[in-house]
Amino acid sequence: MWPTGVSAYDPDVPGTYNVYFQVSDSNGVVARSEIQVLIGGAQPAFAPVAPSVTPDLIQADDSGTFYNDDVTNVNLPTFDVQCTDPGHLIKLYSDNPLANSQVGSHQCGSLESEEAVAIEQAIVSVVLVDGLHNISYTETNVVGESAHSAVLPVIIDTVAPVMVVIDDIGDNFMAITGAGELDALIGVSGAVCNNAPLTADVNGDWSCELSSPLNELDVVDALATDLAGNVSLRGSAVVQHVNVAPSFSLNCTIDATDVTGINSSLIFFPAYAYGFSVGSVNESVQNYLMTIAPAVGGDPDGLITSMSINNNGDLTLVVDITKNSVATVELTMQDDGGTALGGVDTSKVTFNVHHYADLYMDPNFMHLDPSDPIYKNYFEICRQ
Numbered sequence: 001m002w003p004t005g006v007s008a009y010d011p012d013v014p015g016t017y018n019v020y021f022q023v024s025d026s027n028g029v030v031a032r033s034e035i036q037v038l039i040g041g042a043q044p045a046f047a048p049v050a051p052s053v054t055p056d057l058i059q060a061d062d063s064g065t066f067y068n069d070d071v072t073n074v075n076l077p078t079f080d081v082q083c084t085d086p087g088h089l090i091k092l093y094s095d096n097p098l099a100n101s102q103v104g105s106h107q108c109g110s111l112e113s114e115e116a117v118a119i120e121q122a123i124v125s126v127v128l129v130d131g132l133h134n135i136s137y138t139e140t141n142v143v144g145e146s147a148h149s150a151v152l153p154v155i156i157d158t159v160a161p162v163m164v165v166i167d168d169i170g171d172n173f174m175a176i177t178g179a180g181e182l183d184a185l186i187g188v189s190g191a192v193c194n195n196a197p198l199t200a201d202v203n204g205d206w207s208c209e210l211s212s213p214l215n216e217l218d219v220v221d222a223l224a225t226d227l228a229g230n231v232s233l234r235g236s237a238v239v240q241h242v243n244v245a246p247s248f249s250l251n252c253t254i255d256a257t258d259v260t261g262i263n264s265s266l267i268f269f270p271a272y273a274y275g276f277s278v279g280s281v282n283e284s285v286q287n288y289l290m291t292i293a294p295a296v297g298g299d300p301d302g303l304i305t306s307m308s309i310n311n312n313g314d315l316t317l318v319v320d321i322t323k324n325s326v327a328t329v330e331l332t333m334q335d336d337g338g339t340a341l342g343g344v345d346t347s348k349v350t351f352n353v354h355h356y357a358d359l360y361m362d363p364n365f366m367h368l369d370p371s372d373p374i375y376k377n378y379f380e381i382c383r384q
């Protein structure tokens with residue numbers, strides 16, 4: 001005879017049942033064997049329950065500006081989790097690079113006391129790629145069922161900000177380009193910024209409000225530290241004030257000539273000033289104006305009637321040819337950079353205009369009396 005049975009079986013009640021097999025011989029001797037069978041139902045008592053605690057990135061691995069912002073450059077981070085049964089397996093998941101990527105597992109430890117209902121566990125992930133990870137975990141029960149915990153968004157960032165580039169240095173506004181990361185902290189040396197601490201905006205830009213003007217050739221450098229604690233290469237710049245003095249040259253190698261004929265009072269010299277510069281390469285947008293005037297006390301005889309120069313350096317003088325004398329004039333180039341912070345916007349050069357009339361014997365000029373002299377006007381300018 002081979003009776004079989006199940007102890008206290010209620011098909012509506014999931015649970016653990018003892019199933020036995022029994023055999024008896026003709027003498028009434030019974031042999032029995034039992035096994036335990038787990039029966040799940042529509043609502044099993046051990047249905048998977050999502051862990052009640054969200055995973056937490058441990059402070060020691062939450063690098064950078066804040067230890068609790070879950071932005072870190074530690075790409076093998078450890079998370080604190082909870083489990084409830086020593087027999088359960090914890091599995092750690094990320095949605096990056098793929099949904100439900102398992103990135104760690106850990107056997108749940110023992111409850112610290114009989115009253116304890118949860119076990120704190122630390123679980124180390126595998127290497128996480130840079131980017132946003134929505135981290136969750138499951139606690140797998142004895143029948144292999146599990147549910148995900150709530151999600152912890154974590155940003156892994158192992159990339160340093162690009163090198164800081166300093167520009168617009170030298171006036172009251174100093175700005176940076178190229179930090180390239182929102183909220184990067186900017187450290188400046190060589191200058192004191194009233195608005196420190198400085199952080200980069202969404203474009204990576206920042207500005208430093210100088211507490212005092214910088215001097216020409218001062219060196220300022222800066223570096224960016226991102227939220228995860230990565231540090232950029234150090235960018236450096238030399239202070240060059242935005243208004244370096246303009247400059248030009250004079251063509252003094254040739255004397256001006258009387259272009260309109262013997263005894264004319266007008267002399268014209270094209271491009272007598274040349275080689276105009278408004279300052280440094282940073283000032284290329286500046287405009288300039290050339291002006292000319294007698295130096296103070298420089299024309300005692302009233303030699304020069306009028307004078308002008310244009311921005312191409314073309315010089316026009318009208319002189320009183322009855323005067324044999326020298327006048328000193330002043331040529332000025334002024335750019336529009338202003339003079340703030342010790343800048344220089346003007347450059348002056350003085351030179352002489354020399355007029356004299358002299359006897360001139362023209363071999364082709366047929367005078368009635370060839371011995372009669374005539375006069376010709378000579379002009380020399382730029383001769384000191």
Ligand SMILES: [Ca+2]
Pocket residue numbers: 062063064065066067068069070071072227228
């Ligand atoms: Ca952090």
Ligand SMILES: [Ca+2]
Pocket residue numbers: 157158159160161181226228230
């Ligand atoms: Ca970064």
Ligand SMILES: [Ca+2]
Pocket residue numbers: 242243244245246278279280283286335337344345
């Ligand atoms: Ca200038």
